[in-house]
Amino acid sequence: MLVDSIAALGRGVLDSLTRLGRGHLLLADILRGSGEIFRHPRLLGEQIVNIGVLSLLIVGVSGLFVGMVLALQGYYVLNQFGAEESLGVMVAASLVRELGPVVTALLVAGRAGSALTAEIGLMKATEQLSGLEMMAVDPVRRVLTPRFYGGVLAMPMLAAIFSAVGILGGYFVGVGLLGVDDGAFWSQMQAKIDFAEDVVNGVIKSLAFGIVVTWIALFQGYDSVPTSIGVSRSTTRSVVHAALVVLGLDFVLTALMFGD
Amino acid sequence: MKDNGSRSKAPGASTPAVTTGDSQPAASPRVPKPLVRIRGLTYRRGSLVVFEDLDLDIQRGAVTAVMGPSGTGKTTLLKLITGQLRPDAGSIEVDGLNIQGLDKPQLFKLRRRMGMLFQSNALLTDLSVFDNVAYPLREHTDLSPSMLRKVVLLKLEAVGLRGARDLMPSALSGGMARRAALARAIALDPMMILYDEPFTGQDPISMGVLIALIRHLNDAAGLTSIVVSHDVRETASIADYLYVISQGRIIAQGSPAEVEADDSEWVRQFMGGLPDGPVHFHYPGPPLAQDLLRRSAA
Ligand SMILES: Nc1ncnc2c1ncn2[C@@H]1O[C@H](COP(=O)(O)OP(=O)(O)OP(=O)(O)O)[C@@H](O)[C@H]1O
Numbered sequence: 001m002l003v004d005s006i007a008a009l010g011r012g013v014l015d016s017l018t019r020l021g022r023g024h025l026l027l028a029d030i031l032r033g034s035g036e037i038f039r040h041p042r043l044l045g046e047q048i049v050n051i052g053v054l055s056l057l058i059v060g061v062s063g064l065f066v067g068m069v070l071a072l073q074g075y076y077v078l079n080q081f082g083a084e085e086s087l088g089v090m091v092a093a094s095l096v097r098e099l100g101p102v103v104t105a106l107l108v109a110g111r112a113g114s115a116l117t118a119e120i121g122l123m124k125a126t127e128q129l130s131g132l133e134m135m136a137v138d139p140v141r142r143v144l145t146p147r148f149y150g151g152v153l154a155m156p157m158l159a160a161i162f163s164a165v166g167i168l169g170g171y172f173v174g175v176g177l178l179g180v181d182d183g184a185f186w187s188q189m190q191a192k193i194d195f196a197e198d199v200v201n202g203v204i205k206s207l208a209f210g211i212v213v214t215w216i217a218l219f220q221g222y223d224s225v226p227t228s229i230g231v232s233r234s235t236t237r238s239v240v241h242a243a244l245v246v247l248g249l250d251f252v253l254t255a256l257m258f259g260d
Numbered sequence: 261m262k263d264n265g266s267r268s269k270a271p272g273a274s275t276p277a278v279t280t281g282d283s284q285p286a287a288s289p290r291v292p293k294p295l296v297r298i299r300g301l302t303y304r305r306g307s308l309v310v311f312e313d314l315d316l317d318i319q320r321g322a323v324t325a326v327m328g329p330s331g332t333g334k335t336t337l338l339k340l341i342t343g344q345l346r347p348d349a350g351s352i353e354v355d356g357l358n359i360q361g362l363d364k365p366q367l368f369k370l371r372r373r374m375g376m377l378f379q380s381n382a383l384l385t386d387l388s389v390f391d392n393v394a395y396p397l398r399e400h401t402d403l404s405p406s407m408l409r410k411v412v413l414l415k416l417e418a419v420g421l422r423g424a425r426d427l428m429p430s431a432l433s434g435g436m437a438r439r440a441a442l443a444r445a446i447a448l449d450p451m452m453i454l455y456d457e458p459f460t461g462q463d464p465i466s467m468g469v470l471i472a473l474i475r476h477l478n479d480a481a482g483l484t485s486i487v488v489s490h491d492v493r494e495t496a497s498i499a500d501y502l503y504v505i506s507q508g509r510i511i512a513q514g515s516p517a518e519v520e521a522d523d524s525e526w527v528r529q530f531m532g533g534l535p536d537g538p539v540h541f542h543y544p545g546p547p548l549a550q551d552l553l554r555r556s557a558a
């Protein structure tokens with residue numbers, strides 16, 4: 001009984017470790033195929049549009065609401081110190097440094113990442129990937145690499161849209177609804193938000209999230225058990241793993257960037 | 261269809277049908293070097309031994325059929341020959357090249373000369389029939405668009421689907437999808453085509469069309485064909501040489517007539533489609549009455 005459960009535990013750990021290993025091998029394979037991007041730039045363009053457009057609406061709408069809520073909550077705190085002029089800074093800093101990259105990554109994982117996993121998993125289950133191999137076409141280079149770079153490049157753009165729409169949402173609520181001074185809202189934001197410190201770090205974060213979210217999505221599809229249940233499990237796993245990794249990685253990156 | 265007699269120069273036709281145990285391939289010094297040469301092939305899936313010390317030759321220019329019941333590893337054999345799977349032991353040579361010794365570029369170069377018809381067709385679902393057939397040409401040739409169009413239309417004409425070129429794979433019937441996949445498999449004019457269960461799920465008419473196509477493609481273009489199937493009659497009608505495999509070994513080989521005449525009990529059951537014999541219809545279990553009368557524990 002006890003031996004059984006220890007054996008099961010060990011098997012589980014070994015399984016996870018080999019899967020982790022396969023994931024890294026796949027990433028190496030995808031990166032080795034990077035040249036493909038230059039040979040077929042259209043494939044990359046298609047994937048940026050595909051992944052970006054898939055997530056655009058949900059990212060925009062979420063950005064608007066998150067910005068509006070930030071303004072409401074921020075006003076409540078700042079008002080107690082008579083500092084409501086700083087509302088613009090607070091909204092913009094929270095969005096650009098933190099919420100923009102993180103929430104966008106979570107949304108993209110749920111919207112585009114799950115779609116990628118299902119697409120690749122179904123291609124595997126219907127032997128389309130083997131078919132490509134038999135036509136002497138490397139499916140990793142032809143199918144996975146463009147999707148990977150598409151996801152990595154689309155993520156910062158989506159995060160930028162999220163933050164921009166969020167700041168507008170904050171503006172509507174702060175200035176329009178709560179009566180914060182229009183000029184102060186923008187001028188304080190302009191004065192206090194630092195390009196290198198805030199914006200660039202935000203972009204680095206979302207690039208990193210783009211890498212892990214797309215990588216996890218592609219790996220889960222490529223490694224899925226080629227059955228209906230297998231693909232559906234991989235799709236779920238793709239979203240769950242991506243969300244956990246994004247949140248964990250965000251803590252690490254935040255500590256490295258802003259934690260002094 | 262042609263009768264088998266007219267092809268009696270088929271590989272190893274002079275060798276009598278060999279039965280269980282002795283799987284010596286039909287290679288004599290006068291026969292030209294086979295296109296595919298398998299020696300001592302062993303392949304396992306976990307604890308399941310799919311092939312054990314298998315020797316098999318595919319002669320050039322012939323239609324060789326590999327038959328066997330479901331789950332004996334026919335698909336696995338094709339995947340081993342095309343390098344999609346690696347054997348645990350033994351060697352597989354295709355056109356003089358040892359498959360295991362090839363790196364990826366070399367393997368891909370060899371695969372351009374092999375066409376495979378998958379059991380599931382493996383058509384790319386987001387491309388039309390035309391684009392599916394054009395795919396390998398676009399990948400591996402520099403044909404001008406007008407030339408490419410002509411080649412694709414000719415390939416589609418050969419399988420009778422020229423009029424269906426704009427359909428998406430999801431809009432094809434099973435028989436049409438099979439033929440579209442065949443057009444794609446011959447797009448690069450391969451030296452060898454591997455057919456995985458070409459006849460399953462086909463109505464009698466498209467079955468006849470496929471049988472004629474496989475034979476015609478083989479003879480007209482000087483191809484080598486491997487047909488893997490458990491449809492005994494159809495397969496025997498086009499094959500020059502037959503292998504019957506079961507449980508990881510070759511249990512009979514020879515020309516269709518020779519295998520048909522084989523008197524081992526197993527081969528008779530398989531070729532005749534008898535429900536019971538050495539291969540049992542029933543999965544092992546306790547007698548029915550005992551099972552029915554026992555009170556269920558649940
Ligand atoms: N991915 C896999 N994992 C484990 N076992 C497998 C796998 N693929 C095939 N097998 C096993 O290998 C054996 C051979 O399978 P294969 O698909 O080659 O059979 P087949 O002869 O093509 O059957 P069919 O006529 O039904 O297509 C089967 O017993 C099968 O259970």
Ligand SMILES: [Mg+2]
Pocket residue numbers: 334335336379456457
């Ligand atoms: Mg099969």
